[in-house]
Amino acid sequence: MTYFVTQLVSGLILGALYALVALGFSMVYGVLKMLNFAHGDLYMVGAYVGFFLIQWFGGSSAPSTLWIPVPLLVTLMFVSAALVVGGLGVVLERFAYRPLRDAPRIAPLITAIGVSFFLQNVALLLFGGQYRNYNTPNFISLYSGIKIAGVSIDDAQILVLVLTVVLMVALRLLVGRTTLGKQMRAVATDREAAEMMGINVNRTISATFFIGSALAGVAGVMGGLLFNQVYNLIGFQQGLYAFSAAVVGGIGSMPGAVLGGLLIGLTQSFINGYVSTQYVNQLTFALLIAVLLVRPRGVIGRAQLAKV
Amino acid sequence: MIAATTVLGALVVAGCGSSSSSTVAALKSCNATIEIEAPITGPVAFLGQEQLHFAQLAVSNDDAANKTKITLAQGDTQLNPALATTVTRQATANSAIVGVVGPAGSQEVIAAGPLMARGGLGFISASATNVTLTQGTYPTFFRVVSNDGVQGPQDAHYIINNFHPKTVMIVDDEEAYSTGLVGFMMPVFQAAGVKVTHLSVSQKVTDFSSLVAKITPQTSVVVLPWQIASNAEQFGRNMAQQHKHAIIFGTDGLYDPKNFTIPGSYVSSFGPDITAIPADASLVSQETALHGSFGTFGPPMYAATHVLDEAIHSVCMGGHAPTRANVLAAIKATNESTSILGGAISFNAHGDNAHGQFYLFKIDSAGKYHLVPSS
Numbered sequence: 169m170t171y172f173v174t175q176l177v178s179g180l181i182l183g184a185l186y187a188l189v190a191l192g193f194s195m196v197y198g199v200l201k202m203l204n205f206a207h208g209d210l211y212m213v214g215a216y217v218g219f220f221l222i223q224w225f226g227g228s229s230a231p232s233t234l235w236i237p238v239p240l241l242v243t244l245m246f247v248s249a250a251l252v253v254g255g256l257g258v259v260l261e262r263f264a265y266r267p268l269r270d271a272p273r274i275a276p277l278i279t280a281i282g283v284s285f286f287l288q289n290v291a292l293l294l295f296g297g298q299y300r301n302y303n304t305p306n307f308i309s310l311y312s313g314i315k316i317a318g319v320s321i322d323d324a325q326i327l328v329l330v331l332t333v334v335l336m337v338a339l340r341l342l343v344g345r346t347t348l349g350k351q352m353r354a355v356a357t358d359r360e361a362a363e364m365m366g367i368n369v370n371r372t373i374s375a376t377f378f379i380g381s382a383l384a385g386v387a388g389v390m391g392g393l394l395f396n397q398v399y400n401l402i403g404f405q406q407g408l409y410a411f412s413a414a415v416v417g418g419i420g421s422m423p424g425a426v427l428g429g430l431l432i433g434l435t436q437s438f439i440n441g442y443v444s445t446q447y448v449n450q451l452t453f454a455l456l457i458a459v460l461l462v463r464p465r466g467v468i469g470r471a472q473l474a475k476v
Numbered sequence: 477m478i479a480a481t482t483v484l485g486a487l488v489v490a491g492c493g494s495s496s497s498s499t500v501a502a503l504k505s506c507n508a509t510i511e512i513e514a515p516i517t518g519p520v521a522f523l524g525q526e527q528l529h530f531a532q533l534a535v536s537n538d539d540a541a542n543k544t545k546i547t548l549a550q551g552d553t554q555l556n557p558a559l560a561t562t563v564t565r566q567a568t569a570n571s572a573i574v575g576v577v578g579p580a581g582s583q584e585v586i587a588a589g590p591l592m593a594r595g596g597l598g599f600i601s602a603s604a605t606n607v608t609l610t611q612g613t614y615p616t617f618f619r620v621v622s623n624d625g626v627q628g629p630q631d632a633h634y635i636i637n638n639f640h641p642k643t644v645m646i647v648d649d650e651e652a653y654s655t656g657l658v659g660f661m662m663p664v665f666q667a668a669g670v671k672v673t674h675l676s677v678s679q680k681v682t683d684f685s686s687l688v689a690k691i692t693p694q695t696s697v698v699v700l701p702w703q704i705a706s707n708a709e710q711f712g713r714n715m716a717q718q719h720k721h722a723i724i725f726g727t728d729g730l731y732d733p734k735n736f737t738i739p740g741s742y743v744s745s746f747g748p749d750i751t752a753i754p755a756d757a758s759l760v761s762q763e764t765a766l767h768g769s770f771g772t773f774g775p776p777m778y779a780a781t782h783v784l785d786e787a788i789h790s791v792c793m794g795g796h797a798p799t800r801a802n803v804l805a806a807i808k809a810t811n812e813s814t815s816i817l818g819g820a821i822s823f824n825a826h827g828d829n830a831h832g833q834f835y836l837f838k839i840d841s842a843g844k845y846h847l848v849p850s851s
Contacts, residue, residue, distance in 0.1 A: 178685035297521020440686035
């Protein structure tokens, strides 16, 4: 039982992270029909923001020389990462993607790949190629937290799970019940019609990029807190998993992104625990391919009617 | 600083000298270009950057000492055999390059070795330790460090003799380096009647909770022949989260006092801690002033570059142009009585350092590394 719960918790945490990044991916696709392959690298930038704040406040050394309360530090990390990465997303949209908005679809796709390499290499130039370590246990104990079925879940893990749920609910409310959310849905449905109805499309798209990127930034801090390490290429794999999660869940669908993220996280964890540690990715993606063969538009993706 | 006595006579033996019985006049100017092949960017750029810094330092110091003018070209392989092949093709096509230091990984040497041989380029790795590299397949390959055939059994014997485990878990990282090393450890454990649980995990994994859950109470040692220290740190933390108390025993890549600090762990490394070698004090302060702290990948690269620099110097001192053939012959004849690594360097017929050895470190409760006897 303990073994099973360990795999379950591990899968849920991994899945929550994938879901958070996938949400931003899916939002941008929903509004712009564009695959932003640089999205994973925004996760990396968020992780760096968190890392440098820990350094700044003296949290990574052992024994910790942290000179502000831990809750304040963690709050600052999440808020700063959201603002910095959200802002970066807006800048990228304005200068890299907006000029290509009416270009053939392949153009922004290639640009996104270029932006991804650009961000990776700027990080390499600014921060070096070495792995940086959050050293989370120096300020959040590994031994605090709760026990479920004999499995210890520490404070950092609880924080990540709770915050992920809160952010998902908040996003759901924002999209479903606010004016901005309505505007986003309108732009996603028909950009030209939305513009004719007086919606500021540019501002709506910028807001979408801000929110999606901010989520990736927050996920980057979460990843740093949980897995401790950050380096310039850490976003690539996260981006790949997030993309897969968005596609499996039904790209453009926010519940789909969450479902896809959890599906990948749990599948990886249980394959790791019960089948093979060596073929985790192969088996996970084989399963996802099987899902897509049965439901090509994703688990909760729906076919769209188009006038011809 | 570092005494080096490269045997000049080898050039004569190799048929490069035109005046074997008379005194030869040294070339007035000794200019040459060498290349470093290292993962300067990419997932292990921290390692490649350190190697680059030490190669630059060696060239600078050797130029000053020998009055040579050696240019260091850079080839970024990202620890990727395909890129190593591309970079090596460029190097062999560039006639100005007379020797190479690197590449870093065994898998890269396997990819680049035939090209180096065809181009007549001598290349000296500072970290490729796979045994097959020095079995005659790559005639222009040399390494200043020892090989897995020494490290694997040495580490396994240490574990058996000092920890007396009933069960050992070995987790490789699916790379040639890691799986090769495991191949040398397994027979030793099996011969000693130790039960071995062997698993594999990708270098790209960052959460090891699922894997750690597999550590049984009978498992007293977990061997991690990995190249990324942060991963092992996370593995150790996942162990702590799950209240698992096995000893972590790592290899080369885990020697990283910044990123791997799990108390009670052991790390065996092809490179010594040169900060503890008195003769290296000035080098340590030079490098620290330039780039801050460093690990165990840089010093062997300094040694490799120094061997190549001295080979070029010896060719020039013999009155010959530092061509690829001349430099290769001089590398083969290397006979340094001491080096930055604390030991001598000379090569056997297949390019292995005849004096290579491994060093074992234990991490204390404050995360500090201490050299311990490796037997």
